[in-house]
Amino acid sequence: MELEKIRNLDKTTVSQGLSMLFTRIANLSGIKDPISQFNKTDIAEMILMRFKGLSLEEIDYAFKLERYGVYSSKTKHYQLFDADYVSTVLEKYKQWLKQTRVENNIPIAITTTQNQQKELTPKEKENALKLGLERVYNEYKTFKTIPVGVNYLYNYLFDKKEINPTADYRKKTRQQAISNLNPTHKNEILKALDVLNGKSNRKPKEEAIQNECKRIALKDYFDNLIKKERCIQKP
Numbered sequence: 001m002e003l004e005k006i007r008n009l010d011k012t013t014v015s016q017g018l019s020m021l022f023t024r025i026a027n028l029s030g031i032k033d034p035i036s037q038f039n040k041t042d043i044a045e046m047i048l049m050r051f052k053g054l055s056l057e058e059i060d061y062a063f064k065l066e067r068y069g070v071y072s073s074k075t076k077h078y079q080l081f082d083a084d085y086v087s088t089v090l091e092k093y094k095q096w097l098k099q100t101r102v103e104n105n106i107p108i109a110i111t112t113t114q115n116q117q118k119e120l121t122p123k124e125k126e127n128a129l130k131l132g133l134e135r136v137y138n139e140y141k142t143f144k145t146i147p148v149g150v151n152y153l154y155n156y157l158f159d160k161k162e163i164n165p166t167a168d169y170r171k172k173t174r175q176q177a178i179s180n181l182n183p184t185h186k187n188e189i190l191k192a193l194d195v196l197n198g199k200s201n202r203k204p205k206e207e208a209i210q211n212e213c214k215r216i217a218l219k220d221y222f223d224n225l226i227k228k229e230r231c232i233q234k235p
Contacts, residue, residue, distance in 0.1 A: 007052040012181060012208040016215070017056040018044055020145040025063045026081045027143065039082045046083040051090050062093030071096060129156045134232040140222045146215055154214040163221055170213075177212035 006014055022035055022043065051059070065071060071092045077085045133153050140146055157163040165173070225232075 005053055005055055006047065009056075010205070010208060012212065014048075014056075015044075018047065020143075021056060021060055022081065023145055024139075024143050025060070028067060029063065029077060029081070031077060031079055031081050033079060035081050039080075042083045043081075043086050046087055047090075050087065051094075054090065054093075058093070059090065062090055065093060065096065129153070130232070133157075136218075137222055137225065137232045140219070141226060146219055146222075150218070151211055151214045154218050157218075157221060163217055165217060173213045173216050174209065176216055177209050180212055180216075181208055 009017070019040075022040060026035055047054075047059070054062075066074065066089045075085060075088045075092070129152075132150070133156070136146065136150055136153060154163065
């Protein structure tokens with residue numbers, strides 16, 4: 001499965017994804033001071049200009065390779081998470097990726113035929129979902145953020161009746177989702193996206209509202225587990 005590139009994602013997904021990544025990467029890199037709003041906006045603009053051909057997952061992985069010393073040299077951040085530091089690491093990742101493909105004779109685009117794809121058994125799918133749920137829950141306990149692209153976990157919990165929202169809860173969640181996505185909401189990354197696209201007013205689409213509702217519900221579910229000191233059951 002090919003990872004979705006940033007240029008193909010909607011604005012809300014990009015905004016939430018980058019916000020989560022900035023916090024996560026800075027913490028794991030040992031940067032103690034919070035990232036300023038100016039730097040958040042500057043980094044977002046830089047990524048959208050120079051690295052929108054990468055996926056959010058690739059950006060996360062690029063900094064993992066940096067932490068693990070995979071590149072030929074490490075870049076000092078001097079306790080500052082800014083566009084200069086981020087662009088340097090992402091450029092190293094692109095060079096590493098290119099070199100890895102050449103050394104292993106991997107084509108730029110890999111196509112997989114239907115016959116080559118292995119269909120997971122129902123048990124394997126269930127285990128994969130449980131492992132994914134456990135991973136996201138543990139990350140939430142540490143960073144208090146939920147990564148993008150995990151709405152399938154809400155669907156899984158809903159189907160298992162672990163999440164059973166009432167009509168009143170749905171109404172309140174929708175109101176909160178619209179508020180979170182509102183143009184007046186102080187989100188510097190969304191503002192940067194609008195500036196780059198020459199837009200000043202944004203109205204959230206229904207798909208974005210639904211995704212935000214699921215994210216809020218998943219957050220509430222995790223908060224309830226934490227309050228009750230419960231863990232995700234392992235497969």
